[in-house]
Amino acid sequence: MTESFSAPHAVDSRQSGSGSPAPALPSAFRAYRLAVPPVSGIARPRLVVLCAVLGIGTFLLFCWGLTVGDYPIGFTDVVRALGGAGDPGTVLVVQDLRLPRALVGLLAGVAFGVSGALFQTMTRNPLASPDMIGLTQGAGTAVVAGLVLGWDAGLGTQTLGLFGALATALLVHLLAWRRGTTGYRIILVGIGVSWMCSSATDYLMAKGGRFEAQAALGWLVGNLNGRTWDETRPLAVALALLLPASLLLGRLLRTLQLGDDVATGLGTRVQSVRLAVLLTGVGLIAFATAAAGPVAFVALAAPQIAQRLARTAWPPTVASGLTGALVVLGSDLIARTLVPGTELPVGIVTGVLGAPILLWLLVRANRAGSGG
Template sequence: MTDLVPRTPGRVTFRLAVPPVSGVLRQRLVRVSALLAAATFLLFCLGMTVGDIPFSLFDVVRAVLGTGDPGTQLIVQELRLPRAVAGLLVGIAFGIAGALFQTTTLNPLASPDMIGITQGAGAAVVAGIVLGWDGGLSTQALGLLGALIAALLVYALAWKRGTTGYRIVLVGIGIAWICTSATDYLMARGERFQAQAALGWLVGNLNGRGWDQVVPLAVAMAVLVPAALLLGRLMRTLQLGDDLARGLGTRVQPVRLGVLLAGVGLVAFATAAAGPVAFVALAAPQIAQRLAGTAWPPPVASGLTGALAVLASDLIARKLISDTELPVGIVTGVLGAPVLLWLLVRANRAGSGG
């Protein structure tokens, strides 16, 4: 049984008898999420129409559903679907992770690729490539290990009777540069073919992605995304400030650490699958927040915005230059850099830019 009770314009409270759950539905957020989901599905299918053998959108949809021409099904399901699913999941993971970091630190610049988490995962994976430990499972494990080490260093060095978003960002920038320097050293030390493989991965790339990269990411997200959404209700109290959040019964540091670990896991597995796709975790939550008109980056809408950004950028990267597939990270970098500049200008105008 469900009770829907309108309380304020644009919001509806709901209460479920089984399971005993209650909450508030923001109608604008629901509409925006539905539109983002529809646009994401459209781009998901459009991406599979591009290739040496072009297909119509109708043919792709039929092939994904397991109907239509057997030859089309083989090409779509075995060759193009893994890439599309990888782009979808990577975008969702980066978008949700960015929303988690930005909300818990109260800083729109606190995205994983700004505070060293992505760089930590990247340095570990490049070390694996240079040292000959590449491969699907080991890449995932190395990405997770590198991201965890970077995150724990940021958390420990930012600790002073607790942590604040400002200290996390400052310390994270330092950790990011340390990891970047370590990656450059590994690139210089490796053989030419190893450096080429690492460079292609470091840009952020969906070319040649298969089920061996998709499956570990999907399994990790099946665990981490529900955990991140469950932490969302407690996380929003942190926006009121640590003292007030404690007064409302929120255990500030455990919640912040839990959010950090969930975000780190999403970033690590997404980075291991497609490389450090630039600016998605930074820009997607900010775009979703403004579309939804909320006071914080909404995780679900941020994930959908991230997926839309990655799939759109991948489509542009494949169509921009004929007979050439650019890495998706080049396009996201070009599109995301203006968002970073805008956030910096906005922070300075608001008096929070340092």
């Protein structure tokens, strides 16, 4: 269905995630409805500016991270080395040794952010992220089982993590199905499955030997240390396929914000859209977790940060992905420089930064539920 207007006019998009109106926006940052028959849409200058700022910040942080290491390299030398120019030794260090790690952090951050935005929009709940509904825990259980029990059969952590996340998503979907699924049931079932997977992982860690337990723990925390092109390529291919699908699902997801009955009345196949979103989100989180480990809280926090910066009624997909990349790259930089001579796992830093955001969301949800 298309709509035509004689002239673009402002559309009020200042509704905050809490249901109360946000402060008035300058006219330059308000949303405008545009129509060029047969296509119509809404232009949001603020969101465009936000994505541009986040993109520039991500690129600068990406290059800055490449300067850090045992062999210090200047920022301008890093930029030149990315293009293949400059000293051959610098080019070797940047492109072969440091670039895979930075790319895994960048791509995994985008995947975490977009996946979190999809789940939070689908369920209309800011707490609905892959961390909370068991997907990352399921991937972790599969990887630990492979390392401790020797079930990997040469598959590697990437394939095991992918199978674990997909199996967990299927289990959640089946347990939440009752003439269809709802966001509320997916969250409740997902929390239960999450605890089940966490308990299974703890049992496997206790059962395994010291070497296997250390290897599993290093992956479970969320770690970018030692990443190579073997982890980068599958993640890049997955994002090349799944990100366009995420953008195509964005408009259908926004109809789900109106409720299942209204969305059905508008011609949206609610259960088909929900299944497509689930599969797309699971694919993103599975490949990202397989490459970087279950980096905590990024999928939960990034969409919420992006939503508040953009002042939209739902987490914006592109801005959420860029925010996730910024969070992972920034946390990795902190992890590498906080303790001289020691590289902390990136998941420790994201956990420290993300825990207050989770507490804030819980307090905010409690106040909204009590009418306070």
